[in-house]
Amino acid sequence: MPTRYTSDVSGMSTIQQHTYDNGLTLLVEPMPGVQSVGMAMLLPGGTADEPADQLGLYSVLCEMLHRGAGDRDARAHSEALDQLGVKRGTDVRTQHVRLDASILSERLPTALPLLFDMIRRPHLSDEGFGPARELALQAIEALEDEPQQKVMIELKQRHLPEPFGRSSLGRRKDLQQLTAAQVRAGFAERSVSQGAILSLAGAVDFETTRDQVGELLGDWSGSASEAVESASAERGTHHVPAESAQQHIGVAYDALPENDPMSMTQRVGIAVLSGGMSGRLFTEVREKRGLCYAVAAQYAATRDRGSVFGYAGTTTQRAAETLEVMVAELKRVCDGVDEDEFQRAIVGLKSRVVMQGESTSARANALANDFYVFGRPRALEEVAAEIDAVSLDGLNQFLDRNRPDSMTVLNIGSEPLSIPTT
């Protein structure tokens, strides 16, 4: 029997759910007025599950999933999907390998077998392995020319405990020694039905899809263990030298995991800092002082852990002041938020929920993420109600009791930086 979630708030969205005998969960949300379908598939295995000397394993796997599957070699498979106009991509996250796709509704039944071949019957051939590993190595090298990305990757590695801070790009020396057989073994371990999540949103019918998915994936089986913490986080203050007139600054501190009952309160607090153009960070660091071109803070939470990551990019000359002002604002918000900025944060978050809810792809990904985090999908109206349930008093109490006690800091640039002691 499918479970139905109909919102109490406005009754507009209906999400339907089915869990197959093999443990695969299907989530379907029909959306009015669209012709496309967004699809997301999460496999239970990510960077945290890579063997400690095979970092980058799932990055290479993601590349190889596009290189032949089922009865089709790389070229035939790729052409068959393009013939249907299917936009698709694969990526690896901390706990999952993700396949996502956008498809016009009428072509969904023809596209699904091709997409499922990728996660059930990929060829993972020796022939495909060479270029795939080469590209994974190049992605690491290319990061040297993308310091804005690199700073956040390096920061996350130092802020989170092993194995949860790993870069999805992997590690050069591991990739150099990786073999096709290891990729095949890693795939076999993680292409399992138990814990896999498939979500579709848009112009899609629940019953038809449930039956087709059942036929195509009913014989899937297997389960996989979840990664556990193996070493505590490094934390501290770090400098990655680079010949540049720019400084890229990252700051991290602990926050609630997403399934904590107070996580929406945490999210509202970050929205006060960085939610709109009148957010405190943008106003204080960028607008008033013109200290840096880009500044933002982000609440990055998954099921079991959460962090706030702050970023600023500026010149070497302004870097110390930028870091000082940014950290001061991250702390000052805990002294209290006023009614007006609270209301702006609430309105901003709710508007974004509605706008993201209009994209079939964003919606499919939100459903799958919700199921992983909360064990069930949330209707848009439910998310909106959660935002509305946060009160100004509740927020201020929360902020007062959850001051960022210690921050991990990392900068890329010519000079080391650190938070001034006050």
Place this chain on the structure above:
Amino acid sequence: MPTRYTSDVSGMSTIQQHTYDNGLTLLVEPMPGVQSVGMAMLLPGGTADEPADQLGLYSVLCEMLHRGAGDRDARAHSEALDQLGVKRGTDVRTQHVRLDASILSERLPTALPLLFDMIRRPHLSDEGFGPARELALQAIEALEDEPQQKVMIELKQRHLPEPFGRSSLGRRKDLQQLTAAQVRAGFAERSVSQGAILSLAGAVDFETTRDQVGELLGDWSGSASEAVESASAERGTHHVPAESAQQHIGVAYDALPENDPMSMTQRVGIAVLSGGMSGRLFTEVREKRGLCYAVAAQYAATRDRGSVFGYAGTTTQRAAETLEVMVAELKRVCDGVDEDEFQRAIVGLKSRVVMQGESTSARANALANDFYVFGRPRALEEVAAEIDAVSLDGLNQFLDRNRPDSMTVLNIGSEPLSIPTT
């Protein structure tokens, strides 16, 4: 009387249009099943219209439009828009300054006066000028750490004739001498109703909006001249030295302007090269040879001119071969396309049209761009019909007759590159 465009293809979309006495054009496309409204406003003045010694003028203007307007100072104006959950941005293009916004439908009537204040009554104060210019200068400096962007900016400058290849970021020495008075003069010249285009798509009613816009912008006036070519393009082969293990390679050649009757044929040809994962560039350069992580070609056309821009990012060691293979593919496509890849290109383009048509913001921007290019907006079904009207024979004839005769090449990296003479 509003003009109505109802598609002959499926009759689903209805775009309505009104031109006010002062020359401002309003385009409205209601979309089913959405709560948001996408808005785009184009002012007739862009980088091509900047005085030759004030490059970056409109970049600074765009920054200053957010710093106080109408009865509100910078902070009050920004807070008022955030209070309504309005997501907005400004940018400068070759021929236009653009303001775009996403708004929930119910708040549109309250948001419009605030948004129109930005383009009618911005304060452009001396106080706001300092940080705005500072940020514009920082954006130029930050480009040094974004070579993937920089290569395309430098390439465009050399490939297009003055003043059409200018960078939206401007020029350092001009920005250093720019004054607030010059920004105010530049604004006065370009905030004119004649040639201005306002488009809204989503949960929006035509009559109500037409009346409100008439009330708010009816007293607007003025017109502006269009930029003309002042110097021919530099073209040739260029190397921008950089200390990096990466090479960023850009290639450009002439293509049709977008309002040419054959421009859709040109677009299909580029889709064969770079339209999907089975596109020739992706297959030949990335998949088969593993030469580079990123490779793409893009048909970049505006009303009066068009170009194809190709990009590849790779290591120094593979750069020469990457350029050689990329250029060979750009030329080889003119020898002919087969039925299968033609069909994939058509399906891919049509799918993208439908998917982009589901975003209120993308749709509003497409309407405004269409009006500038074609003098009228195109319904989605009309664009789809234009794609369908391209035949394989027509494409192959076109490609055979429009071989890229000379290419502009620019690379950023440690070694100069050039196209091998064959």
